[in-house]
Amino acid sequence: MKTALQIEDLTVKYGEFTALDKVSLAIQPHTTLGLVGESGSGKSTLARVIAGLIAPSDGQVLLGSQVLGKKRSREQHKDIQMIFQNPDSSLNPKHTIRQILSEGLLFHKVVDRAGVEQRCKELLDRVHLDERALGRYPHQFSGGQRQRIAIARALSVEPSVIIADEPTSALDVSVQRSMLELFSTLKSELNLTMLFISHDLGVIHAISDIVAVMKQGQLVEVNPKDQFFSRPETSYSRELLSAVPKMPISITTGGLS
Amino acid sequence: MNTTLLDLQQENQGVLKRILNTPSLLVGSIMFLLLIGVAVFAPFITPFEPSEQNLYAILQPPSSEHWLGTDQLGRDLFTRLIYAARTDLKIMVLAEIIPFCTGIFLGMLAGYYGKWVDTVISLVTDTFIAFPFYLIVIIVAFASGAGQKGIYITFILVGWIVFARVTRGLSASFRKQEWVASAQTMGIPGVKIILRHLLPNVLPQAVVVLMTDMVGLLVAIVTLGYLGIGIAPPTPDWGTMISDGQSFITTAWWLSAVPGIAVVYTGIALSLVGDGLADLWRRK
Amino acid sequence: MMATNPILEIENLSLATSAGKSLVTNVNFSLGKGESLGLVGESGSGKSLTLRSILGLLPRGVEQVGGAIRSDVRSAMIFQDPRGALDPLCPVVRQLAEVVYYRQNVSRKASRTIALELLEMLGLPDSLKQKDRYPSQLSGGQCQRIVIAMALACKPGILLCDEPTTALDVTVQKQIIDTITRLQQELGFAMVFVTHNLAIASTMCSTLCVMKEGQIVERGESLSLLQNPQHSYTQMLIHSVLPLPELERGAGV
Numbered sequence: 001m002k003t004a005l006q007i008e009d010l011t012v013k014y015g016e017f018t019a020l021d022k023v024s025l026a027i028q029p030h031t032t033l034g035l036v037g038e039s040g041s042g043k044s045t046l047a048r049v050i051a052g053l054i055a056p057s058d059g060q061v062l063l064g065s066q067v068l069g070k071k072r073s074r075e076q077h078k079d080i081q082m083i084f085q086n087p088d089s090s091l092n093p094k095h096t097i098r099q100i101l102s103e104g105l106l107f108h109k110v111v112d113r114a115g116v117e118q119r120c121k122e123l124l125d126r127v128h129l130d131e132r133a134l135g136r137y138p139h140q141f142s143g144g145q146r147q148r149i150a151i152a153r154a155l156s157v158e159p160s161v162i163i164a165d166e167p168t169s170a171l172d173v174s175v176q177r178s179m180l181e182l183f184s185t186l187k188s189e190l191n192l193t194m195l196f197i198s199h200d201l202g203v204i205h206a207i208s209d210i211v212a213v214m215k216q217g218q219l220v221e222v223n224p225k226d227q228f229f230s231r232p233e234t235s236y237s238r239e240l241l242s243a244v245p246k247m248p249i250s251i252t253t254g255g256l257s
Numbered sequence: 258m259n260t261t262l263l264d265l266q267q268e269n270q271g272v273l274k275r276i277l278n279t280p281s282l283l284v285g286s287i288m289f290l291l292l293i294g295v296a297v298f299a300p301f302i303t304p305f306e307p308s309e310q311n312l313y314a315i316l317q318p319p320s321s322e323h324w325l326g327t328d329q330l331g332r333d334l335f336t337r338l339i340y341a342a343r344t345d346l347k348i349m350v351l352a353e354i355i356p357f358c359t360g361i362f363l364g365m366l367a368g369y370y371g372k373w374v375d376t377v378i379s380l381v382t383d384t385f386i387a388f389p390f391y392l393i394v395i396i397v398a399f400a401s402g403a404g405q406k407g408i409y410i411t412f413i414l415v416g417w418i419v420f421a422r423v424t425r426g427l428s429a430s431f432r433k434q435e436w437v438a439s440a441q442t443m444g445i446p447g448v449k450i451i452l453r454h455l456l457p458n459v460l461p462q463a464v465v466v467l468m469t470d471m472v473g474l475l476v477a478i479v480t481l482g483y484l485g486i487g488i489a490p491p492t493p494d495w496g497t498m499i500s501d502g503q504s505f506i507t508t509a510w511w512l513s514a515v516p517g518i519a520v521v522y523t524g525i526a527l528s529l530v531g532d533g534l535a536d537l538w539r540r541k
Numbered sequence: 542m543m544a545t546n547p548i549l550e551i552e553n554l555s556l557a558t559s560a561g562k563s564l565v566t567n568v569n570f571s572l573g574k575g576e577s578l579g580l581v582g583e584s585g586s587g588k589s590l591t592l593r594s595i596l597g598l599l600p601r602g603v604e605q606v607g608g609a610i611r612s613d614v615r616s617a618m619i620f621q622d623p624r625g626a627l628d629p630l631c632p633v634v635r636q637l638a639e640v641v642y643y644r645q646n647v648s649r650k651a652s653r654t655i656a657l658e659l660l661e662m663l664g665l666p667d668s669l670k671q672k673d674r675y676p677s678q679l680s681g682g683q684c685q686r687i688v689i690a691m692a693l694a695c696k697p698g699i700l701l702c703d704e705p706t707t708a709l710d711v712t713v714q715k716q717i718i719d720t721i722t723r724l725q726q727e728l729g730f731a732m733v734f735v736t737h738n739l740a741i742a743s744t745m746c747s748t749l750c751v752m753k754e755g756q757i758v759e760r761g762e763s764l765s766l767l768q769n770p771q772h773s774y775t776q777m778l779i780h781s782v783l784p785l786p787e788l789e790r791g792a793g794v
Binding site for chain 1: 710714715737740779780784785786
């Protein structure tokens with residue numbers, strides 16, 4: 001089967017400290033891989049290496065069949081987009097939403113200059129925001145709304161892979177829920193291939209098809225979601241799962257349908 | 258599922274209201290605009306010429322004809338004062354333009370790229386800071402001959418440093434922000450990130466620094482004039498006026514005091530504007 | 542809901558900014574000896590401010606504009622960010638001994654002994670006894686244990702917890718929760734527990750108060766509140782909890 005994204009023996013070292021230790025992973029097209037791990041497990045480092053923000057000490061990243069080198073081409077940059085954790089700092093405070101959304105559109109010539117306005121409106125509509133948002137600045141929006149704008153920006157250049165690094169962790173539970181609903185809608189409507197990183201197993205369960213677990217820079221388990229959550233292979237996964245605080249009642253209404 | 262947005266009109270009103278709510282900015286701007294107005298419209302305000310001598314009316318005290326009296330050559334002091342404002346303010350503004358731009362740009366380069374770019378730029382700024390500013394000014398003034406040229410050259414040489422230091426620190430912290438990472442992921446080239454993303458974010462702080470720096474520059478211009486290595490007579494300048502009036506300090510003290518007060522007035526106006534802007538942007 | 546013999550009573554507490562914006566309105570609750578009460582809600586609901594007002598730790602610009610807080614026992618607080626609650630330049634055992642020295646009025650020597658006992662009680666590594674360490678040399682979970690030890694050094698009748706596990710990893714979170722539960726059983730202090738996590742609140746506390754926009758919108762005994770929520774906001778909060786399937790017993794390793 002053709003893979004959308006493949007990582008081979010990726011190693012990142014900061015001096016003596018090994019942040020990533022020979023990580024190999026493949027993501028199939030149109031699936032979402034949920035990456036779990038505790039702080040310091042290297043999951044954000046992995047995301048940043050794939051996005052081209054950190055150069056690995058060793059190993060390589062393959063997009064489809066092409067190897068992504070140290071200097072990426074414009075097209076390769078366009079193909080992988082990232083959504084960050086902190087809605088307070090993921091948008092340039094001095095740019096209007098129109099500037100934020102049109103930058104990628106113009107730089108990668110997704111549409112011509114005349115079509116930008118229309119496309120920006122479509123993008124906002126995709127993430128359920130009013131088109132009047134275009135002339136405003138990030139500080140005029142709530143955390144959840146800003147995260148939606150960040151998603152729209154990532155979608156703007158029509159990437160083949162989206163990396164979402166803890167996109168819901170800084171949000172309130174109710175907002176987190178609507179954000180996850182948005183992600184699942186986008187996933188099915190746009191056939192996205194996604195690497196979704198979270199420390200929250202509930203979030204991972206709601207969004208992933210495949211679950212990968214990282215611990216201290218190494219990948220300890222990769223399994224389909226259903227298997228991972230009911231019969232995890234490693235004791236570390238089991239420990240993670242049993243540490244999640246449980247509601248004293250069984251929730252029948254919860255979860256994403 | 259559309260979420261309600263803030264009322265846009267309310268936001269726009271906010272800007273004017275915020276300025277009105279910042280007394281230091283309001284007062285400072287009015288003071289400074291008044292000064293600029295007087296300097297620009299000097300020929301329409303006074304009937305005299307700045308170098309027009311009248312040896313029959315020397316060292317006169319203030320009167321209805323000569324509002325601030327006359328000097329030892331019978332020139333109208335008020336006329337000289339406002340023409341000197343023209344000279345000094347023009348040099349102050351012009352001498353800041355190039356250092357302001359280069360300083361911001363070099364600072365952003367150092368802060369954004371870090372590594373060797375930062376090392377080189379920081380080395381240069383630290384070296385220049387080790388020299389006392391006035392030493393450099395005086396050396397350059399002697400080397401290039403007295404006059405405005407020395408001030409411009411000195412400021413092109415050293416004026417950028419203060420801006421570079423401020424923007425370097427800011428850019429280095431912005432570089433870690435996720436909106437920069439996001440632009441990098443898009444593949445936007447470094448120079449574009451610097452100009453399009455960092456610049457609007459460092460500019461407010463740089464403008465605040467510019468205001469205080471202009472005060473320093475004005476004092477430097479006046480000091481050089483006072484020492485006789487700045488603006489050469491007969492061009493009116495506050496520094497030479499203070500120096501010329503010094504000999505008559507016991508009989509006609511206002512000859513030195515009035516241009517001195519003008520320097521203080523300008524300094525207060527610019528400092529108030531700087532403080533006000535800093536206040537305004539911080540509250541946002 | 543009045544406890545029979547309350548050690549903490551909050552009556553009609555209202556907080557507002559100095560500009561007059563209301564932040565908390567008419568909050569009432571009381572706490573009996575050894576009881577635990579959970580304040581749950583999302584950010585901006587006023588739950589942390591309510592908790593902080595008990596100790597008078599309101600941030601600058603926030604004032605109590607109405608109501609009364611009555612308490613006849615000591616309270617101590619633990620915070621969301623343990624590293625931020627410790628002095629980064631002072632070794633942790635020394636910090637802890639310092640608190641013991643001032644709060645328990647014992648000699649310097651005795652304070653150190655008591656501090657070491659507290660460390661043991663919280664399950665901190667024995668190596669700290671030989672070699673003191675700075676907060677930056679400890680993990681987040683260990684720092685939180687030190688903060689809890691410092692709170693306990695005040696011999697509190699009430700332990701105020703402000704999201705004490707939110708910044709921690711899930712496995713560490715579980716350990717801290719277990720530790721707090723165990724200590725509560727051993728020492729019998731009462732507790733006000735602020736969290737946005739319904740699952741944690743309901744396992745830690747017998748009573749829950751759901752806060753929204755500065756008001757308590759619903760309160761009740763934990764289990765019945767979750768089983769039978771009346772207010773739409775409570776229902777929404779419960780609905781927002783993401784479910785996890787049960788682990789199959791004995792499967793895997």
